[in-house]
Amino acid sequence: MYKFIVLCVVLLLLLPTDAWCQSASKDSGETLTLQQAVEQALGHNRLIGIEKLEVGKASDRLSAIATRRLPGFDVSLLQLQWINPPEFRFQKGVFGSFPGLGPVPPVNTTISSSYGPSAFIFARATQPLTQLHRIGLGIRMSEVSREMAEGKVQLRSREVANQVKRSYYAILQLQSALTAAEDSLKLYKELDRVVGEYVAQQIALPSESLDIKTRLAKEDYETLRLRNNLAASKELLNHLMGRDIRTEFSVSQISTDTLYEIELSSALTRALAGRPEIKEAQLKLKLADFDQRLKRSEAIPEISLTLGYFSAAGVSVLPQNAAGVGFTLNWEPFDWGRRKHEISEKQKTIEQAREGVRETESSILREVSDSYRKLNEARALLRVNQLDQEAAREKFRVATSRYSQEVVLYKEVLQAQALLAESQYRYQQALLAFWTARADLEKAIGEI
Template sequence: MKRRTRTTCLAFTFGTLALLARGQNPVSLSSPPTVERAAGQTSNLPELTLEQAVEQAVANNSSLKIAGLDTVRAADDLAANQTRRFANTQVTALGAQLVTKPSVTYPAGSLGVYSATGPIPATNQTVKIPRKPVGTVNVLVAQPLSTQYQLHLQLKALELGLEGTRQDQAKTRLEVVDQVRRAYYAVVEAQSALDSLQASLPYYRESHRLASVNRGKETILESDLLNADAQLLKIQNAISDASDRVASASERLNDLVGRDVHTQFRVAAINDADTDLATSEAMEARALQNRPDVKKAMLQVRQANYDARAKKAEYIPDVSLAFSYYTTANFENVFPSNVGTVGMSLRWEPWDWGRRHQEYQEKRAKEEQAKVGVGATERAALLEVRNACRQLENTRRQLTLSNANGAARQKVKEVQEKVKSEAVLSRDLYQAQSDLASADSQQQQALTAFWKARADLKKAIGEE
């Protein structure tokens, strides 16, 4: 059976329910309950709805920002590795001072022997280079050819890694949204408990006043007055403790939404219990389809497969189309000043003592681990969904049991009529109103427990 919850807003500041303890008769019950009237006195604070809290957390939460930056890093890494498919250009320049005197000797006839002149040169000629500044420039442009297949596999693995990082970001977002919802409901629950204690304060003040009057008339013992003092002090201390819990819960919520923890606000009323829920089988299927950790586990299997294939592709010799240019400066024309070549370059390691084979086997073992991880992740997801469903049903039953405030509200009406006819003391009405506030608080706490469980279920099935 659906229940209507309070429509007024709960606030983080103390109400002033003690007005009833000034000896004034309460007003008619045509007005809202006492706790609700006290909550309305803080309407000047800005209201924060659950939707606004979630929206601010998505935009400002620190964990989400870090997860987003991880995705940016993975995307940059992929973009950087994609450039490896293009030509590799290297320019090496050297400007230096000779510290030795290099020389080159041309043997007689090294340039040829001719009938008209004889050998050139006729004798051994030595060309010496003095110590002076010299320079060299070497330019190499190599376009990978045979390694394109290996690069393709490596890039596919990086793309899957990027998608896995996105799934981590989505998982973090689900966790943050769940934390915000739970923190929001914790504020509502703490404020409800505080309101209940504040509603009972007039009863204890009235009991203390009557005890003082009766003690003056010597109709009660001194111990009765001391007991009334102790009870009043106890409820005042309980209100202080409850106020601290409200402050802590509100600061926690402020931190989750990424704003100053000192920000004051009031929270809106929560909705009735949601009775339109899918079957557990349907929610399990949605969890396997939507959950980011399940998706990432499947991506890791594919990524490990591409890593293993890329490792095996290392057996292919590295063949590239290469252009090379070399020039020297200030070497007395002893060395060639300009040398340019275009051709094919080959780099191959024919014998590695089994290193590549062992690395390939390690990659295959990692792939098998990823396959096992998929099953483990799916089972963990199903267990979380089933546990969340059970917890939700349990809170729904507790919510049904807490729906007892109707009797307490009726009792307030009956006692108020007796107060008007002076059949009972106003203290009895304070007690009835305290019981009503306590019943309302219990229902509110049961309702917040339901919505906490509902938030956990949504996270378990991978939905916001």
């Protein structure tokens, strides 16, 4: 009877890993698919939101720079309370001499302003002319900066999507492992109770009871560790999705039969076309070129069409309303070679950016190739561990069968069970490694 009970308990440990996976969704809350998790993160992740705000800021800067092509207006007001009123001296005949009147003024004349307050108004409207070329270059640089900000949104989105996938796969593995550990813990508790009774009846040896208690304690610790890791992983996934980390959910199973198949050449081509890092490097080169052209444009004289207005209130000698139109010139004809060295510096920046494009492309190709090889290795390792698990399960079945026939000792059954548990653990780790390698290859290619 003792052997029959022990045999029934240990046979329950033969439940396959797939059965564990099917019973892994016991948590309260919603059942979250991988696609839903990625979409939730792309729409609500706070880091992505910050990058999107940067795009908005870049658009505002572009709109602000574009207004520099329009006329500029400047108005100044000077109000004075005279302490020493100004005096205006006019020499005799300064305004000319007229028949019948003689010289105007007929004598040297001094006119003093009153001690009352006076106000001077200066207004100017300026339309840039030669500066329009430089302003246009600045606008194009701002457009490139906005494209770079948009590229950072794409880059951040891919990084977050990869983190979500890795976290989701880790939860899937932990959820399955925890369910299996909890089931094993229940079985060990029952086995400990049964063996304890048989030890009291002197049917089983005390060493068998101590062995069971040791395994029970180890399984209890393993269950606690898995439960803590699962809680931490769920908090991380909730954080990545931009929601309350206390939100309860369970993950949906992913079929291990769906293997990611892609040719390396196709992966490399898609990476060169889709990775935002390459576009960012190309935009940096474009930005450096515009920056050099902007520096060269500083040699062009700044000529503006200007309309001016002046009014003096409280000083009767000065005009009350005066307006005029003309041109304003600002030019630095000689700079002691400063601009030449600045242009040379910009040229070196262009060369750096050009090398950066080639370096980025090479790094991405290496990353894709490395991720592709790791995925193939993970796929092969998964197959190895699957066969190893099947072999361990068969060995455990044989050991329990021989134990029931009193051919082997109970210790050998426990050893076979330990090997089975270890093979199941390695299979779960290999499965997680495969899913993680798949997510890394998708990220390397530029997929979300």
